[in-house]
Amino acid sequence: xxxxxxxxxxxxxxxxxxxxxxxxxxxxxxxxxxxxxxxxxxxxxxxxxxxxxxxxxxxxxxxxxxxxxxxxxxxxxxxxxxxxxxxxxxxxxxxxxxxxxxxxxxxxxxxxxxxxxxxxxxxxxxxxxxxxxxxxxxxxxxxxxxxxxxxxxxxxxxxxxxxxxxxxxxxxxxxxxxxxxxxxxxxxxxxxxxxxxxxxxxxxxxxxxxxxxxxxxxxxxxxxxxxxxxxxxxxxxxxxxxxxxxxxxxxxxxxxxxxxxxxxxxxxxxxxxxxxxxxxxxxxxxxxxxxxxxxxxxxxxxxxxxxxxxxxxxxxxxxxxxxxxxxxxxxxxxxxxxxxxxxxxxxxxxxxxxxxxxx
Amino acid sequence: xxxxxxxxxxxxxxxxxxxxxxxxxxxxxxxxxxxxxxxxxxxxxxxxxxxxxxxxxxxxxxxxxxxxxxxxxxxxxxxxxxxxxxxxxxxxxxxxxxxxxxxxxxxxxxxxxxxxxxxxxxxxxxxxxxxxxxxxxxxxxxxxxxxxxxxxxxxxxxxxxxxxxxxxxxxxxxxxxxxxxxxxxxxxxxxxxxxxxxxxxxxxxxxxxxxxxxxxxxxxxxxxxxxxxxxxxxxxxxxxxxxxxxxxxxxxxxxxxxxxxxxxxxxxxxxxxxxxxxxxxxxxxxxxxxxxxxxxxxxxxxxxxxxxxxxxxxxxxxxxxxxxxxxxxxxxxxxxxxxxxxxxxxxxxxxxxxxxxxx
Numbered sequence: 001x002x003x004x005x006x007x008x009x010x011x012x013x014x015x016x017x018x019x020x021x022x023x024x025x026x027x028x029x030x031x032x033x034x035x036x037x038x039x040x041x042x043x044x045x046x047x048x049x050x051x052x053x054x055x056x057x058x059x060x061x062x063x064x065x066x067x068x069x070x071x072x073x074x075x076x077x078x079x080x081x082x083x084x085x086x087x088x089x090x091x092x093x094x095x096x097x098x099x100x101x102x103x104x105x106x107x108x109x110x111x112x113x114x115x116x117x118x119x120x121x122x123x124x125x126x127x128x129x130x131x132x133x134x135x136x137x138x139x140x141x142x143x144x145x146x147x148x149x150x151x152x153x154x155x156x157x158x159x160x161x162x163x164x165x166x167x168x169x170x171x172x173x174x175x176x177x178x179x180x181x182x183x184x185x186x187x188x189x190x191x192x193x194x195x196x197x198x199x200x201x202x203x204x205x206x207x208x209x210x211x212x213x214x215x216x217x218x219x220x221x222x223x224x225x226x227x228x229x230x231x232x233x234x235x236x237x238x239x240x241x242x243x244x245x246x247x248x249x250x251x252x253x254x255x256x257x258x259x260x261x262x263x264x265x266x267x268x269x270x271x272x273x274x275x276x277x278x279x280x281x282x283x284x285x286x287x288x289x290x291x292x293x294x295x296x297x298x299x300x301x302x303x304x305x306x307x308x309x310x311x312x313x314x315x316x317x318x319x320x321x322x323x324x325x326x327x328x329x330x331x332x333x334x335x336x337x338x339x340x341x342x343x344x345x346x347x348x349x350x351x352x353x354x355x356x357x358x359x
Numbered sequence: 360x361x362x363x364x365x366x367x368x369x370x371x372x373x374x375x376x377x378x379x380x381x382x383x384x385x386x387x388x389x390x391x392x393x394x395x396x397x398x399x400x401x402x403x404x405x406x407x408x409x410x411x412x413x414x415x416x417x418x419x420x421x422x423x424x425x426x427x428x429x430x431x432x433x434x435x436x437x438x439x440x441x442x443x444x445x446x447x448x449x450x451x452x453x454x455x456x457x458x459x460x461x462x463x464x465x466x467x468x469x470x471x472x473x474x475x476x477x478x479x480x481x482x483x484x485x486x487x488x489x490x491x492x493x494x495x496x497x498x499x500x501x502x503x504x505x506x507x508x509x510x511x512x513x514x515x516x517x518x519x520x521x522x523x524x525x526x527x528x529x530x531x532x533x534x535x536x537x538x539x540x541x542x543x544x545x546x547x548x549x550x551x552x553x554x555x556x557x558x559x560x561x562x563x564x565x566x567x568x569x570x571x572x573x574x575x576x577x578x579x580x581x582x583x584x585x586x587x588x589x590x591x592x593x594x595x596x597x598x599x600x601x602x603x604x605x606x607x608x609x610x611x612x613x614x615x616x617x618x619x620x621x622x623x624x625x626x627x628x629x630x631x632x633x634x635x636x637x638x639x640x641x642x643x644x645x646x647x648x649x650x651x652x653x654x655x656x657x658x659x660x661x662x663x664x665x666x667x668x669x670x671x672x673x674x675x676x677x678x679x680x681x682x683x684x685x686x687x688x689x690x691x692x693x694x695x696x697x698x699x700x701x702x703x704x705x706x707x708x709x710x711x712x713x714x715x716x717x718x
Binding site: 073074075076077085086102103105126127128147148149150151152154155158161162177197199202203204205206207208213215217218219220252253254255256260261262264265266268288291295296298299300301302303304305306307309315327328329331332333334 | 432433434435436444445461462464485486487506507508509510511513514517520521536556558561562563564565566567572574576577578579611612613614615619620621623624625627647650654655657658659660661662663664665666668674686687688690691692693
């Protein structure tokens, strides 16, 4: 594992974590080169970067740049200035502390909580990723919308890890269904006990000799400190009667592997929730991204696969996840737009507070 | 399996497949109810529908509607007018014949080939899906951009199957890396031999007792007729020296399960391509969506899991996949923007030709 060293840094009016204030843009002059080194390119990338003028956060998303991109490294494609191929950010445009959401509109909403005196950077990628980097109470933070699914989370974690120096903290703020009698629509759940994955075993359906329709993984832990901060701040900003904890279940489908009944497909999932609860009684939420975040956070910087390996400190990631309960999968209720908006504002604030307050 | 019956249809100036021409919009008055039946809702969905004025295809994407959505069925959420939750279309807005791509810009480019005398419907969903429905040489077709990853393909197939009546044909037109010495950047590959999946075995990395870092599935077939049409039309429109056939490999990551070296993560994938080729010598392309399309096409309407089950004809899906070679994973070359644009135009035309000409 190559050691990453910061070779040069420069900023003005610096607060903690290198945030420059009272300037027209967030500036980073570090000469660190991501791994692998950036290749020389001939034309700009198809991502657009917008450094918003005051007021700090505009409600208008960055327009898309139609200039064709060019990349030359088939192994880990990077643009001429070091932009990643899918998320589209380069060194200096993503903070070490990140809140990640699915919906770009949610990212914009949370960004309204950011400090008004630091102009955020916005990067909208052609592949649907939106990064907003600014400051919260003087600490540099990014809010990144990633879309849906474990593959989208995989792109995100790997491509931000490639362009950020040093230890990272990442909080997922998503939506989910509840599979617990005690956790109701319109409340928040923190995956304090970590997450498992449930994935479709394709061979059961279109192959031969497979005996199980779904594969249930072992548990991966969430970071204890970040999770505890999330619970504390959600209690404070959303309300102490509205915060639960437990084990998250991350599925590779909104339908089959979340035990939804889609009568057009023979999904063999009638017993799936019972199987999950038999093995993991504390499973409380069902969604599609948290496991991959926690899993890759545990893998980042490890010298070898497996939990016993040591971790390169400069590549370490602490991760935690909290989700709004959108659907009651036992009773059938679905959240109202008013409940969503209220939760996004208050829980978004709580996530920012947890992100900057965790030692 | 509930039988789906068309109860009422009405259209004017009808060509084959129910396309109305010389009108200001594509009209469908069928009273078919998707399964499950639409629930009564109180406010409109957060998707926007744009029926473009002449010229038939505008280069301006539909703007996003900020009106909050409301859904009440936690099992299979549908909007008040039957719109699906993620793809955002309702009955009548998606054709039985579909080309699906990843990049929304590619969908817009292909839509320029559509008949000028039929005004297309455009639906842009909040979750990144773009549907353009019009006609090609008098046959009704849709072009749907779905983003990236098998989960995004799963949303797409299930949600269009829920709002389209009768048999469907779906062609994926994507991008990929080549793992064959004979298939070069800037050419086309057709997955005539079908597809396998390669997925990360999470327990190998963050669990215990797992012996294999990646799970390799059994093969799922592509539709032979659609694949043959694709080969024929690509030879005609792209060039006969530029079309190869073989087995596709669909991975759940752009990085680890495609055997890319990401030095920040211990991915244990040095032998992965060799393992794939040992089991499947005809594997030629690597990407992230085709397997899920072919797999779900084989599952749709089956009376039970497994290849021996019968299929409900009204729910049947024929599917095939072709991909542009963007990366040479053996030699390291990457496609130029000029090559991409040329291929998207000519191969997009070939896909439309194959879609409407396959009996």
